[in-house]
Amino acid sequence: MTTAAITTSFKTETTTTAPDAILPQKVGRKLWLPMFVMALMGFAIGIVLAIVRAVEVNDATDPELIAALGHFVPAAMFVGFAAVFASISFAIARILGEFRVGGGSVQEAARSQVKTLKMPATAKAFIGFMMMAMMLILAAVVAHVIVGIGVNNGDISLVDSEQWALWLEAARRFGVSIYLFGIALGLATIITVLRFQSFRIREVAAEH
């Protein structure tokens, strides 16, 4: 067997028993499914509103209602996208939790000291980007609803409505990009964890 390299190239914490999942991982385990369901509901409502809007566009009798629905449709669809990206992020956190708890339990079963990787910078950035993206998209969704109601009530003009649509589209798009970059960071953390575990299991075997 190859001589194990000492895991000094990683920042670790040492315990005698397997560690529990950390808070974001526990949250991930609990929330990925509710977010998944919310995403499907958001998409379903969005498609129904899109059909209503297409009928209104075809009739071309109520421009205020068409403009209002033009805000409600992306609001519903992006509740769906915010939820599905949150669900993906939580599922990644859950995977990281399995590595943490499982890796620790194997070391404990081997009656070795339990070394666990400290949260890497990519994992911290993953959480930060996810929260920023979620806030940006949800803020855009809330603004879409407010503007939609305002247009329908006649409080906001059609030109202003169009201007809001352009601003909010820019915010939504950037929110999705931030989410995707956050997800890339979360997945990159898995690479770090896998590399650490390859080192660690050889190290534990060499101690026996």
Added chain:
Amino acid sequence: MTATFDRLTTPSNFADYKIDTGHRTIGLGAGFVGLMIAMAVVVIGLVAANELTQGNEETVSELVAVGFGLNTLALATLKIGIAVVLIGILVRLWLRVESIKSSLPALRAGGTDEPIKTGNATTPYGAATVSSTVPKTLPIHKMARTMWAPMLAMGYMAVVAGLVVSWVWAGNVGTSTGVAAAAWTQGLQFLGEGLVLSGIAFLLGSILAGLREGGGQVQEALGVPVKTLKMPTTAKAFVALMMAGLMVSVVQFILYLVTTGFDTLQDVQTWFAFLGPLRELGLGLILAGITLALATIANVLGFQFWRIRDIVKTGQ
């Protein structure tokens, strides 16, 4: 063809487990490029909103066209970055298999070499099969290993082609050529996005295949019963959602092409009003499938750690 793609996702025989494969850096680098393009699109959007207040409708339409093409390129580039990171995970999974294979003989408890009873077993992570050798590769896993690369390549090419068409759209605002180019841009780019996301879904399928095969190899090498999880419901739903999303992406592309034959702008606008959310639904369904794939991976990992712990404690 599959063998060529497999070489990208499996380390060479001489690969050292200590190496940094570089996928993380390349993947995050591509993601960063995508993020920068997305920032440029934000600026374009803000400029368009400003032009609207000054009544420059044509300039607004041109900026919207350019912004659409660039934004989809940004998203596709970010997804390619994610795909590279997933390839890195696959490579590292195989290096982990080698590490576990070489370490477990020293860690396992001295068990008796009982004959292996094949059949079914119940585990805390779901129903499993018990065999004496690595189970056969599932057809869906073979498909995933063959399809991820073509999907990513075709998808990104469609997005880039759509970007070029978006410039035609921007240059012909208010004309029938512009309307047709708008339909082509939106249809083509969202077909591309659907294909890229499907490529990512197939990569996740390949990871599940790697976990199944690698786990089997470790157990077979030790001469212990090879326990393998049966395909969970989340995995089946993942395949169904991904296929549904891909079909919606293809359908929206066809419907966008249908609109290029319409005589009146009114008809085009009616269809565009529905096709916009429809194309987003396609991506949403694939993303929902990806969530289930990740949840399945988490479950399989939990099972594998449970199995390794079992071997360490009981030797079987």
